Amino acid sequence: MTTTADITGTTATGHSWWESDARTRASRLEALLGDPYDPANPHGLRALFAADARSVPPAATEELLAGTDLGAEFVPVEYGGRLTRADLLARVLRPVFRRDVALGFGYGITSLFATGAVWAAGTPAQRRGTADLLLGGGRATILHHELAHSNAILRHEFTAGTTPDGYRLNGRKDVIINAARADAQVVYARTDPARGPHSHSVLLLDPARQDNPSVRHLPRVPTPGMRGALFSGLEFTDHTVPADARVGSTGEGVALALRTFQVNRSLICGVVTAAADTVLHSAVRAATTGRSGPIARRWHKPLAGVFADLLACDSMATVVLRALSLLPDRAHVFAAAVKYVVPDLLRENLEELATVLGARGYEHDSPEYGALGKLVRDLPVAGLGHAGTASCQSVIVPQLRGLAEHSWFQEAEPPPELFRQGAELPALDYRLLGLAGGGDFMAASLVGSADRLASYRGLGGQIAALAALAEGFLTELRALREECRRLPAYGTTALADPAVCVLSDRYSLIVAAAAVLGVWEGQDGRDPFLANPAWALLALSRLGERLAIPVPELPDGCLAQVMDELVRRFRTGRSCDLDGITLAQ
Structure with missing residues (x-):
């Protein structure tokens, strides 16, 4: 078995062994999947669009993915898998999501979402058995996901009454990914009829033991997006579940969901940017095809702007995924x-790219241009629609008053390693993940970045x-602090007030700016x-416009520099994220 001690250390390039190994695995997977635009490639976009x-x-x-032992990516290294850190897992999975979001969910990432509760609170036997299942090529699924109400587990879909030997499970769920082909089921079931934080428990079920009338498999459910993923239902009627199937304590289900969802939410954002990267490449292709000279100037703003947004998205996702390892009790x-x-940001980006692609964006079977339409369909089904926004508001809004009173402009900056590639x-340890109440390291980072940049405000140029933009976001944080101090003591009561929910919009854009500044400051010069x-200036300008704060005019050459880099990456076959990896072609 590989242990943490076996794989620590730093390589000659300055990267940790873990990071270098993840880069190698990502490059290997990219090469195995092959040129996505080759019409003869059985794993290319034409074949994936046809499926x-x-x-x-x-x-x-x-x-092909089964042959790479992809399931090992979802098993902690202490149990013989390859899961060391969440940010490195995102890097390894991006080649899959770059081609097909449905494939990324249907084949792999859902298993991690399901087993997070096991890694967080399972017994040694449950963890070992789950590890063996995934290492052997098996899949796990999670039974509380509901597209209609955004993963809300506080619904009466499953109930588990206690018996002398365990539980009796009842309930029905019509839309479960991989319900018919999962080798393990993680069920969030109501074990207490009273409403509250201790109403649900987690049960780990073995479908191989369900060949009886108490379990009924329901028909497949067609979905408007992620059409290649298999969604169907399950119905339990007085299904007996042994006591040792419970994961964690009785009534711990809500807490486990809240703790593990921070991995799921961040990881989704870290991988779907790769799918948007494909659409951006398509748009650059559309803008350059048939032209011998430079790209028409009218396309510079949308193309460079989307590129900057993708770097901002990657900055946010990467920082929080790294925080899950470095600050696991404070990342919620x-x-x-x-x-x-x-x-x-991704939805807005796709709208901008649609203007560049024009009619080509409707060529749904075209490997060169069909990625736009598919991603537009896939994103809402992947949990990136309006309902997901509501669930995030329910986490953020109740914390705003406490952060305003006790954290903002008072907390020390996070360790610089958070931003340094x-x-x-x-290692990521699910057992250490905490809930809200750990302060706000990103607001503290913004304060530090703005203070360091303040001395440059009179120098001119980029x-x-x-520096002016950083101060603008800091001013917005000061204003937000004053408003949030006036919120009700228990912020959940404010969720019905649209004016209060807008505060979560403002807060989230502020922390996005903090991530961009932190990543820019954390550069060591290896990537000029x-x-x-x-890029940071353009990204912050676009965030500032969304936030309606004063945004200075872009200095001469700023947009051109970002555009030149985008064209360079397109022509040399490199990704449009922070890594800029070489793509198969």
Whole structure:
């Protein structure tokens, strides 16, 4: 078995062994999946789009992924898997999501979402058995996801009454991903009829023991997006469950969901940006095809702007995924903020790219241009729609008064390793994940960044504009503090007030700005483009416009620098995220 002690250390390039190994695995998977635009590639976009049109999983690509032991990515390293840190897992999964969000969910990532509760609170036997299942190529699914009400587990879908030997499970759920082919089921069931934080418990079920009339498999449910994923239902009628199937304590289900969802929310945002990356490449292709000269100037603003937004999304997601290892008891609110901001940015980005793609964006079977329509359909089904926004508000709003009174402008900055690529971080340990109440390290980071940039405001150029923007976001945080201090003592009562929910919009955009500034400051110079302020300046300008704060004019050359980098990455076949990895072609 591989242990944590076996794989620590730093390589000659300055990256941790874990990070270098994740880069290698990601590159290997990218190469195995091959050129996505090759019409003869059985794992290319043409084949994946065809499977989506038939509403079937891409069998050949699932078989290829099985050969890579992808399930090991979801098993902690202490149990023989490859899961060391959440940010590195996102990096490894991006080649899959770059091609097909439905494949990423249907084949793999759902197993991690399901088993998070086991890694957080399972017995040694449950953890070992779950690890063996995933390492052997098995799948797990989670039985509380409901598209109509955004993963809300406080619904009466499943109830589990106690018996002398365990539980009797009843209830029905019509939309469960991989319900018919999962090898383990993690059920969030009501075990207490009273409403409250201790109403639900988690049960780990073995479908192999369900060949009896108490379990009924329901028909497949067609979905408007992620059509290649298999959604169907399950109905339990007085199904007996042994006592040792419970994960954690009785009534711990809500707390386990809240703790593990911060991994799920952040990880989704960290991988779906790769799918948007594909659409951006399509748009650059559309803008360059048939032209011998530079891209038409009218496309510079949308293309460079979306590129900057993707870097901002990646900054947010990467920072919170790293925080899950470095600050596991303090990442809860920030994880909700990431899930709040990133889907909105991606939806807006797709609208901008649609103007560049024009009629090509409707060529749904085209490997060069069909990614736009597919991603527009897939994002809401992947939990990145309006209902997901409401669930994030329910996490953020109740914390705002406490943060305003006790954290903002009072808390120390987080460790600089949070923002430094290649820095060694602890392993992700689900058992250490905490809930709200741990302060706000991102607001503290914004204060520090703005203070350090303040001395550059009179110098002119990009660095002065960046300093002005940082101060603008800091001013917005001061205003937000005053408003949040007037919120009701128990913020959940404010969720029905649209004016209060707007505060979560403002807060989330502020922490997005903090992430961009932190990542820019954390550069070590190995990537000259990321070390240059142009991308951060453009990203912050766009965030500032969304927040309606004063935004200075972009200095001369800023937009051109970002545009030049985008075209360079397109022509050299590199991704449009912070990593800029070489893509298969």
